[in-house]
Amino acid sequence: MSSVQPVIIAGGSGTRLWPLSRSGFPKQFLALGGTETLFQKACLRCKAITYDIKPTLVVTNEEHRFLAQEQLREIGLTDAGLLLEPVGRNTAPAMTLAALEAMAGDDDPILFVTPADQTIQDAEAFQAAATRAVQLALNDALVILGVVPTSAHTGYGYIKADGETVAQFVEKPDLVTAKHYLQEGNYFWNAGIFVTKASVWLKALEQFRPDIATATQNAWCSKTIDNQFVRPDKEEFKAIPAESVDYAVIEHLPSSDITINMVPLDAGWNDLGSWDAVWDNTPTNSDGNALSGDVLSINSTNNYVHASSRIVGLVGVKDIVVVETPDAVLVADKERSQDVKRIVEQLKADGRKESDLHRKVCRPWGWYDSIDEGERFKVKRIQVAPGASLSLQKHFQRAEHWIVVKGTAEVTCGDNVLTLTENQSTYIPLGEIHRLSNPGKTPLEIIEVQSGAYLGEDDIVRFQDKYGR
8 A cells, every 4th residue: 555645835925914924934833823833733634644654745945944844843753854945936846846755765655735824623524534535546546625615705716526526626706606606515615735646746747737847857856955954956946837736737637537536624624814714713702802912802892812922902992803923013804804915015015024024033043032223233132942053153244242141151252162151241242253052951041232333134154054054
């Protein structure tokens, strides 16, 4: 029996969930309820499929490699492989990369391909659908999971099914058409979950989009491998046409000689594509409010509030979304939450960093939080994980003062190496080669005060960096 290769597609930026989701920390890496992130939940769901399961493959952006690696470590999937896209090219090239990697060992496993940013409430129902999909895929079918619709939703593509056979794929409908689909009972939402042998996918892609097949193969053949990280050639990858799995292949299959099946999925599925979708999947109190964080509500009903860093007060409001982070606050009408992406578009047009990064930024060695800044100064709170270290580096336009708040710091400054503990400090002169390391077994936390004419993150020259940056 063929083995099953879980493939997690973890691209995308989730602009409709700004300000929590940003291009540098997209929604799939957020924990929207509970302690596990959407990405981690997707990985664990696939790992639980009752077949011979191969180590997980994750297709993600180069920029998110350490974020994905750390979240995999947290759930014990340290054997997972990460296929790193230098630029986004949609899901067809991503699935092709996974198929090529899966067949690299002269195997032809069944790919179980799922986006990383979806929720499933009924794990047992998901496993039953997954098992049936694998059974069909064993017979060389390309199988899609079709979500049993719960409303006349106009934001999803639909699948018209005749039993387990796909009769037709249809585009996102208007409301009247969507209501008709719901009444018919044989239309399902397209969730973007595909199950098929790697060879079947590659055959189908070659048949319908040989340009994508050839270009992806070229990028793959010129790949480099760095431990868990597999990098297709950057220039070759840029030449791949950007296309979704659906448009490239799936929608052509009902009229082809390749079998296309659908398995119904009735498991409390949601893609959390907007704040109203998050709201609908969050428990509410007696006033219909879904509240997270430090929130006070007076005479307010049917609101969604997420408070990250400070108290949020509501008085006499209803049907609104409020999302607070340390550097941005969103207030939106529930019915207009899809338009949040327009805020992100405006931020990008204005060159604002709030579209890309949070105030707190994750790094492979830990994180930093820019807690204050003004003319010629910036203050950061920095945490370094046990055994981790920043790169050996220097800055041309700023000096730095470091104060140890917690833990033990090993500081390289020029030719000197010193050890600092709590309440001790040091000074890094402008232009001096330096490094901060944590030799201890507990997190190191420092306060860094930068001073100088220019304090941008690009004022850095790295001499040694174990993270390959």
